[in-house]
Amino acid sequence: MSLDFSIVGAISVTGLNLMVPIALTAIGEVFGEKAGVVNIGLEGTILTGAWSAVYFSWLAQSPWVGLLGGALTGTFFGALHGYVAIWLKGDQIISGVGINIFALGFVPFAIQAVWGVQGSFAKCSVCGVPEISTPWSPLSYFVPLTIVVAVGFWYLLNRTRYGSITKATGENPEAADAVGINVERVRFLAVMIGATLAGLSGAFLSIDYTGGITKDISAGRGFIALATVVFAGWKPMLALAGGLLFGFAQEVSSFATTLPAIGHTFPSVDYIFSALPYVVTLIVVATAVGRSRFPKALGTPYRRE
Amino acid sequence: MKLPLIGGGRVLAPLEESAFAALMGFFFGGILLVVLGYNPILTYYYMFYGGLGSLSNVTDMLGNAAPLILTALTFAVGVRAGLFNIGAEGQVYVGAGGAIYASYYFLPAGIHLGFALVLAGAAGALMAVPTYLLKAYRGVNEVITTIMLNWTAYFGVLWVAIVLLADPARPEKTISVAPTSRFPDFLLGSVSTSALLFAIAVAAAFYVYLWLTPSGYELRSVGLNPEAARFSGINPRKPLLSALLLGGASAGLAGAVQVAGRTTPFALYTGLSNVLNYGYNGIGVALIGRNHPLGIIVAGLFFGTLQAGFSTVQLYARVPFEIIQVIEGIIIFTVAAPELYRRFRGSLKK
Numbered sequence: 001m002s003l004d005f006s007i008v009g010a011i012s013v014t015g016l017n018l019m020v021p022i023a024l025t026a027i028g029e030v031f032g033e034k035a036g037v038v039n040i041g042l043e044g045t046i047l048t049g050a051w052s053a054v055y056f057s058w059l060a061q062s063p064w065v066g067l068l069g070g071a072l073t074g075t076f077f078g079a080l081h082g083y084v085a086i087w088l089k090g091d092q093i094i095s096g097v098g099i100n101i102f103a104l105g106f107v108p109f110a111i112q113a114v115w116g117v118q119g120s121f122a123k124c125s126v127c128g129v130p131e132i133s134t135p136w137s138p139l140s141y142f143v144p145l146t147i148v149v150a151v152g153f154w155y156l157l158n159r160t161r162y163g164s165i166t167k168a169t170g171e172n173p174e175a176a177d178a179v180g181i182n183v184e185r186v187r188f189l190a191v192m193i194g195a196t197l198a199g200l201s202g203a204f205l206s207i208d209y210t211g212g213i214t215k216d217i218s219a220g221r222g223f224i225a226l227a228t229v230v231f232a233g234w235k236p237m238l239a240l241a242g243g244l245l246f247g248f249a250q251e252v253s254s255f256a257t258t259l260p261a262i263g264h265t266f267p268s269v270d271y272i273f274s275a276l277p278y279v280v281t282l283i284v285v286a287t288a289v290g291r292s293r294f295p296k297a298l299g300t301p302y303r304r305e
Numbered sequence: 306m307k308l309p310l311i312g313g314g315r316v317l318a319p320l321e322e323s324a325f326a327a328l329m330g331f332f333f334g335g336i337l338l339v340v341l342g343y344n345p346i347l348t349y350y351y352m353f354y355g356g357l358g359s360l361s362n363v364t365d366m367l368g369n370a371a372p373l374i375l376t377a378l379t380f381a382v383g384v385r386a387g388l389f390n391i392g393a394e395g396q397v398y399v400g401a402g403g404a405i406y407a408s409y410y411f412l413p414a415g416i417h418l419g420f421a422l423v424l425a426g427a428a429g430a431l432m433a434v435p436t437y438l439l440k441a442y443r444g445v446n447e448v449i450t451t452i453m454l455n456w457t458a459y460f461g462v463l464w465v466a467i468v469l470l471a472d473p474a475r476p477e478k479t480i481s482v483a484p485t486s487r488f489p490d491f492l493l494g495s496v497s498t499s500a501l502l503f504a505i506a507v508a509a510a511f512y513v514y515l516w517l518t519p520s521g522y523e524l525r526s527v528g529l530n531p532e533a534a535r536f537s538g539i540n541p542r543k544p545l546l547s548a549l550l551l552g553g554a555s556a557g558l559a560g561a562v563q564v565a566g567r568t569t570p571f572a573l574y575t576g577l578s579n580v581l582n583y584g585y586n587g588i589g590v591a592l593i594g595r596n597h598p599l600g601i602i603v604a605g606l607f608f609g610t611l612q613a614g615f616s617t618v619q620l621y622a623r624v625p626f627e628i629i630q631v632i633e634g635i636i637i638f639t640v641a642a643p644e645l646y647r648r649f650r651g652s653l654k655k
Binding site for chain 1: 337341342343389391435439443445446448449450452453454456457459460461463464467468582585586588589592625627628629630631632633634635636637638639640641642643644645
């Protein structure tokens with residue numbers, strides 16, 4: 001039965017790797033939503049982060065510059081979203097959708113503009129970072145990093161004064177303002193930090209996980225992360241668990257399509273399996289949402305009276 | 306009776322804001338074009354020339370406008386009910402699948418098209434049911450549900466296209482829509498003209514429903530002020546269901562228009578390539594059109610022109626056509642903050 005064991009091992013390692021983008025993005029969004037700002041634009045942020053990570057790796061011939069570029073792209077989109085949502089008191093949902101549609105056009109546009117190829121660019125020789133070798137397949141250093149980030153944000157939110165301040169701006173901005181907290185600044189920072197993690201998730205997908213960029217590399221992960229935030233009840237450690245669940249759902253569904261028995265019984269059944277992670281997300285969210293409690297001022301801009 | 310064609314206060318404010326957003330989109334899109342080494346003036350020239358330069362371009366433009374108007378109505382009726390329904394994308398796929406499936410039946414021309422439209426609309430509306438159930442009974446935000454359903458529909462329709470609708474002779478496409486269930490050549494020798502008229506008729510029906518019926522009034526009341534609507538005895542679930550089902554049906558019809566009312570394919574292509582992104586682009590059309598059926602028709606024709614121009618842009622200016630979506634993203638982003646325009650106006654006055 002050593003064969004079966006190796007399959008379980010391979011699935012586990014890939015499942016852990018696939019946990020990373022969803023968990024990192026979700027933890028960042030937990031922080032942003034705790035401060036009262038929803039970022040629907042995470043999907044587009046991951047996608048553009050993934051593109052710019054490849055672009056900067058290619059430009060500087062260094063994957064590390066690429067990772068930094070991907071993360072900073074996230075910061076940039078976070079700042080844009082925060083500017084509209086916090087300083088201009090605009091509509092957070094519309095702004096986020098704008099970012100998503102921009103990314104949906106920008107990434108295939110920029111892939112073709114820069115490398116002259118359509119849809120995907122895989123010939124990036126420097127796109128790749130060291131990985132932890134296991135008996136099955138390589139495990140990304142992003143996996144332990146994501147766990148550290150989850151613990152860090154749990155500590156920040158629950159054990160520090162700054163965490164309390166951030167939560168106050170999302171629960172009761174009037175009271176926070178009354179005790180002298182600069183609500184706008186705290187929220188702006190939270191949104192930028194959250195979006196930076198989304199950009200880093202994109203960089204992980206392109207530089208670490210695939211070693212290239214395709215125009216649909218994010219594949220709904222930004223939205224799955226948003227669902228994870230709700231499922232996790234705005235708790236970083238549960239967001240990590242949610243990421244693990246969805247990462248495994250993705251890996252199991254893509255693994256199932258490779259089983260010859262299934263492939264021969266039903267024609268093109270891999271499409272059905274590809275839909276599985278999204279259906280799982282729906283079911284999980286449907287069972288979880290009833291008992292979660294939203295930050296009170298979530299989604300509403302703060303106007304000083 | 307006062308028709309709510311224009312907002313209160315400054316009559317032209319919404320028009321100005323939409324125009325400002327469009328200008329911002331072209332301005333920043335132009336900067337991006339320059340940065341990536343393209344000529345923005347030439348690009349924009351071909352974008353409009355490609356949409357309006359010749360008769361076939363015009364019919365192509367009208368053909369693009371029809372599905373965009375229908376998906377924009379999906380989003381707009383949602384917003385009017387206080388929803389953020391971005392499920393049109395997946396509903397377009399299932400609608401297209403439904404319209405093609407109708408071709409397995411043999412019916413007289415006219416009736417056959419009606420049957421295909423009913424199937425497409427019903428398929429789209431059905432896709433919206435989980436969104437209703439999860440929102441009404443579990444409190445799940447519709448943005449998450451609709452996106453997950455879009456992906457589910459994408460893979461589901463890819464599967465159906467292979468197991469149920471495959472063309473045995475041509476693996477790259479499904480069977481073609483039967484000639485009896487295609488839109489008729491109405492004007493200019495193109496099926497697009499009748500498809501566009503159909504889309505405009507649906508927009509008119511949405512207008513009548515939203516502003517001239519009690520049910521439409523309830524829907525808008527819930528959207529404007531859910532608390533007040535509840536106090537006046539409106540059950541919030543009913544408008545929610547109406548907005549989602551009507552929106553789903555409209556997006557399903559957009560899918561039907563795309564396979565039965567366009568000049569060339571009359572089928573779904575590999576990867577659903579000829580029905581992709583109409584749902585997402587409809588959001589931009591709705592926002593520019595201020596979520597009003599009349600504004601949506603105008604904005605739909607505008608975006609239809611841009612899209613019809615993309616083949617010309619690719620050919621002559623050698624710019625990837627996705628620039629249109631980039632511009633649209635910037636436009637939507639600008640619409641999110643009306644304050645941007647107010648500050649811009651303010652700085653002009655100084």
